[in-house]
Amino acid sequence: MDNGAGPTVSTPSGDALTGALLEIKGNISGVGSLTKQGYDAVVLSGTNTYTGGTFVNTGWLRAGAANTLPTAGLLSTTGGGVFDLNGYNVEVGTLTSPGALVGTTAQQNSNGYITNTAPFVSTLTVGNGTSADFTYAGLVQYNVGLDKIGANVLSLLNSNTYVGPTTINAGDVRAVDGVGLPTASNLVISGNDPLNAAAYEPTTSTFTRSLGSGAGQVQITGGSSGFGAFGTPLTVDVGGNGTGTGPTLQWGTTFFNPSTFLLNDSHATAASTLTNNIDLNPTTSVVTRGIAVNSTGANTATIKGNLLQSGSGAATLDKTGPGTLILSSTSTLSYTGGTTVDNGTLQAGATNQLPQTLLSVNSTGSTTGTFDMKGFSQNVGGLAGTGANALVTSTGGPATLIVGSDNTDHVFNGKIMDGTGSTGVVTFTKQGTGTQTLAGPSAYSGNTTVNGGTLLVSGSLNGTALVNVNNGGTLAGGGSITTSNNGSVTLALGASLAPTTDSTFSLNLGTGSLDLSAAVAPSNSQSLIFAMDPAVTSAMVAVNTGTLSIGTGVLEFNDFNFSAAGGFGTGNTYTLFHSTNAINGTLGANLTGQINGFVANIAIQGDDVVLQVVPEPNSMVMLLGSIGMALGLQRFRRRRSAKA
Structure with a gap:
């Protein structure tokens, strides 16, 4: 069927077809939309490619096969409209519900439903092929699992009750934990998209789910995966009570194994703080563990816990993302590998906080790394880095950078500079037996x-x-x-x-x-x-x-x-x-x-x-x-x- 004119499938209430099913097995194509009206059920079983969106205004629209809706199209529910996965996995681009809101609270009868009447979990995947953020205020219920892909943001506003997992492969899911993201759902932040990070934004001040695969728990695995603060500063206390009582997160374990741990994502609008200790856990001779802050400006991320290592190897910390990662004054860093700043700013919070190992600060093109002593002197093994824009500075007061205790030759192509204002004077001291090369345009007054x-x-x-x-x-x-x-x-x-x-x-x-x-x-x-x-x-x-x-x-x-x-x-x-x-x-x-x-x-x-x-x-x-x-x-x- 060529749906160029945007036809409507309607089963009027009260006629002889009440309770009957209409199944469309053919393929619907074209630039038009599909609108479901009336209180009866329509089943789509074909491979449909129409581009104008799917609108479930009243009654039931059921999947009769996997991915029977256009995989990059719009799915919208409103009024009493219900989309039923019916035991099949379905992928769409955008999920919306144009019904009424009272403040920020969704009215269930006005926004429709996503459900699954099968006795097992089926997954609705959203975010394919679209860059725009979208909000769903309808009710997601029963045996539904949600899978978020794409770089955009999905906001869930209703008091959802679905029991399947919520998997974030890319982009953000923004929802009140325990409300929009129900406690019956396991949260899986997997970051499996190599081009886009994955984050959960709780829209509340604390996140305390424990690690695990059960209901109400969280798994942080895969690529660049983690959290973001939205609207209010966020404290992440995994497995704790929001005051720093959570256990140590051991990298490389079943439920905590991101390639990069994301502490504030690019969509964040407030600062975040992690209170857990992190065991970088180098299981081989040399392991690099990345921590990213993708938000910029005042939307920083702070580590209050310690960064330590067990295992038999040496762990290196790699700061990535354009934002600022702040080391709290209470944080102790005891890993034995180096400290690398590939992008954004790593900011010290105490004197000699970095390990006495190699500090590498790099820049490539528009990606610039900065190490900010913030008025706290540091004694590191050596200083290395590529790119003339890599920066070592001190913005919070005078500080001394001492290098050379590893007795090894190193080249720093970036610059050492005073911080802004008259107080951020940097002093530089070379010790040890190696050669420290300063190849860039440094300008400090100490x-x-x-x-x-x-x-x-x-x-x-x-x-x-x-x-x-x-x-x-x-x-x-x-x-x-x-x-x-x-x-x-x-x-x-x-x-x-x-x-x-x-x-x-x-x-x-x-x-x-x-x-x-x-x-x-x-x-x-x-x-x-x-x-x-x-x-x-x-x-x-x-x-x-x-x-x-x-x-x-x-x-x-x-x-x-x-x-x-x-x-x-x-x-x-x-x-x-x-x-x-x-x-x-x-x-x-x-x-x-x-x-x-x-x-x-x-x-x-x-x-x-x-x-x-x-x-x-x-x-x-x-x-x-x-x-x-x-x-x-x-x-x-x-x-x-x-x-x-």
Whole structure:
């Protein structure tokens, strides 16, 4: 039958057909709609494809086969109209009921019914092929199960009594728990759609169902699955009483095994809080457990419980979704894997709350991860991350980020920045033996300290108050450091300088200085370790603003411990330091030494400290070089005297 005109199937009340059945076995197609009127029953048994919707205004419309309604079409009940699954599973796009409401309460006699007269559960699947949200105010009763698919929201307004499961494969089901979602129904949040998350929005302030497959219980399994707050802030206390009495949720178990646990979905309109502890439960060597917040703005999610791990492996926490996940001040994080922020914000709630493992903050395209210390200093194993927009900051007050305790090399391509306003000052400290590379455009105003290992700045570090490189620490890189308030870069006794990335390491210090005075003081038994890169054709370290300061000591060859000096060429001159302003200090008497079998001299040419490799390492050349250096020293001293 081609239903181009939108015919009506009507069995008038009171005529000879009362109590009779009309079965339509053929297929109905076309752009029109099907409207059921009258108080008798009509059975649809064909494979119908009409596109104008199915309207059950009065009487019964029964399924005579599985999916006998158009699978992406509209199903609407109103008045005394009843749609009966009749023992068959049926799929539709939209489920509505245009009957009257009193406030937000549905009037049963005005909105129709969804039922199943078979003695077993049949499922009505809704949400296929439509992006619009929809509301059903009719009564869903008896042996009906509901299956929500698609990214949209299904709101259930009536006091439903169906006993089948409520399964959310994608999108949201929004209903008062125990009312729109009856206590007789098991809630299954499965998230089986790889493109769309699945969430239940209770529309009340608490959710306390326990885990299980029985009536009134909940299962959180499959893909991205969880909850959302609608209208009022939501507290999720699975198996508790709403005050944090619920048991620990052990990941990977029968009733709690989402690929990503969703704590506030994209349709949420309020903040949510989870009070349960979560056992990340790594059952293999390395397991990543994702927690998502898909709502944005003030619609945050907070974890009040602890994040811990049992099992034999190491668990990594991965924050996803564009929203903000807040770690409560009461939350203890004791998993042994890393902490990853792939999208949105992870916000600390206590000092040293993160485990001392790797912190990875990433950005890809429009997806940006942020770790916000929120005024609470953190000590992590290392800092890594891809994407220039990845961010580490502190919006709630000053905080220090300490990295390096895992003694491993890491590269962070994002940026470390102060929080908004004047209070969110970030300070950065490198410890341990590994190399921490800052490859992005960082801009924080606190101090930078290198206590151990190597801090390699291959990007830019702007605004730091000062840089202190202590004994055992190395400052390296071919990027740039710009200090604020004329701050200095100071190398202590036993510190190292390593401009080893095939480009000039630029220092912009205002009226501050690159202070080598402690590293080259005459009383020191150690030398300044200088990791050369002969491939750099310009200055290896350029003090563009500020001063290269040797202090009251003198600069001699023995003040340097040259390393990584392969690729030398005889007769070449290498610029170790360039200073835009006059160098503060003088040369000493010991200016000649050996590097990798080559004889070399330290000299000052203008405002450069250079290393000259002697062409032929024999005594005559050494003698000539020494004479030339002495003459150069005299000229240097004369020039400095003239300036004075």
